[in-house]
Amino acid sequence: MKETRVATLKPAVRVCRRVSEVGRDAWNACAGNPAYAGNPFILYDFLDALEQSNCATERTGWGPQHLTVEDIHGQVAAVMPLYVKSHSQGEYIFDHAWADAYERAGGRYYPKLLCAAPFTPATGARLLVRPDIDSEEARRFLLGGALTLCERQGASSFHVNFPTAEEWCWMGEQGLALREGQQYHWENRGYATFDDFLAALSSGRRKTIRRERRDAACGIEILCLTGADLTEDHWDAFFGFYMDTGSRKWGQPYLSRAFFSMLGERMADRVLLIMARRPDGPGGGRWIAGALNLIGDDCLYGRNWGCAEDVPFLHFELCYYRAIEWAIGQGLARVEAGAQGQHKIARGYLPRPVYSAHYIADPALRGPVERFVAQERAGVEQEMEWLSDEYSPFKQGD
Structure with missing residues (x-):
């Protein structure tokens, strides 16, 4: 029987300008949830190294705005790796066309908010919840906090790149536009x-x-x-x-x-x-x-x-x-070889979906983006099926 967790969260979200403000133990209590399979890109040491080495900072266009939620005892219960972006470089989910179209129409696409592991096109959990906390409630606080921050900072949009499939579906239920792409993964x-x-x-x-x-x-x-x-x-x-x-x-x-x-x-x-x-x-x-x-x-x-x-x-x-x-x-169980590269198919790496979710603040841009990603998803799924059928290096029937 699945354990029922009791909601024990404070109804407030804190913004941290560095992951060090959260602290290693507190961050990893959430990011180290066994459900996240030890994903290295969401752990404190990886994110802190990016900040301490001046790779992910305001100067490089990756201004940390990490969100935290506390339990009733004042302990960090959930976190979100979040950045205010002044460009779309280093993301591997490409929205340059959206930015160009919006700015040609007189809008201002940057700054935007991005939940992601910087410079890393690898799927992993993005709404990080301590294992003893009700994940549904914690996720709602984190997502609500990100959307509130988007409004307060005058950001054009909020994006979540490379979440898990389960998170992606959940964010779609919350009204975010769902985008699908593909990578090439080897499976054991x-x-x-x-x-x-x-x-x-x-x-x-x-x-x-x-x-x-x-x-x-x-x-x-x-x-x-x-x-x-x-x-x-x-x-x-x-x-x-x-x-x-x-x-x-x-x-x-x-x-x-x-x-x-x-x-x-x-x-x-x-x-x-x-x-x-x-x-x-x-x-x-x-x-x-x-x-x-x-x-x-x-x-x-x-x-x-x-x-x-x-x-x-x-x-x-x-x-x-x-x-x-x-x-x-x-x-x-698998090897994920990063972005792009149909040549990987011949080496045993087959097409697999990757995901992103998007909130666009201005309805004038939101509608076109939602229509675009819906059409794109259908095309991506057809292409993955075709590539697997036509170019798979495995014996027929495998």
Whole structure:
């Protein structure tokens, strides 16, 4: 029988300008709810590292406005990671067209409010409730607080990016517009080894993946580093790769060198850094590429990649195949490889839905946005079905 929780919340919502104002223990009492499967991107250390390293601050257009709700004893019972945004960069849910249309019509789209894990296109809980608290009541307080703050600050809108499917449906019931997108995820079907995974693929795909892995690893040493194995030398090398990739892709990388050191200091056991090097030269070799992953209780989250040398198929090896191999070894349920990339399908990553929810304050913009996301959802669902049917690398019937 499901436990019935008694409503014990104070009818007030507090705004915190830094996650440190909430405190590590209080924040993680909510974010560490076992129902959230140890998602690393909502934990205090990740969010605080972004703020302390000046990545998510007012200056960068990510002004923290975190919401908290207290119980009748004055203890934090629920929290929401919330930011006032002066742009739409680093979100991976694209609303630039909405902003352009609204401003051409004479409106002001920024500032807006965003509930999300900054710079992170990974699904996770967004309305974070302590496990002993009634979640329905706490969610209503958090959502109501966000909408009130939106009005008081004159923000054009309030957005929730990459919530869980259950949260998404609940927010739709509260009147928010529901948007759907897609990513490519690998799912563990009970494989004991990487070869077991390959055996589930068509013959052609097995041969291709084996060839790609062989070519990528020729003359290269690949290391999977986590916990105490991570050093500042690794972060120095990886940051160089990250800056190179970021500069070529979007011009202004979001994360600072200090952030990676803080990540290594505070969350080393949640980090999997897959690094490749040439085994020659001083110090045992020259680092040439790296892929950063964060570890949840049931999922490996691929985040950033970069390289200093163009090696055929090395990107696939570090970002996809080694991630799958490591996840199988750890008994994880899936690997989420981040945004975009239909080429991932051929490597065993199939289309899966991701979600966002939106409140638009001005009815003149709200109506067009609601109609757009409804049409977009239908198109996304059809595309996912078509891609899975037409391009799945798995044997027919699997």
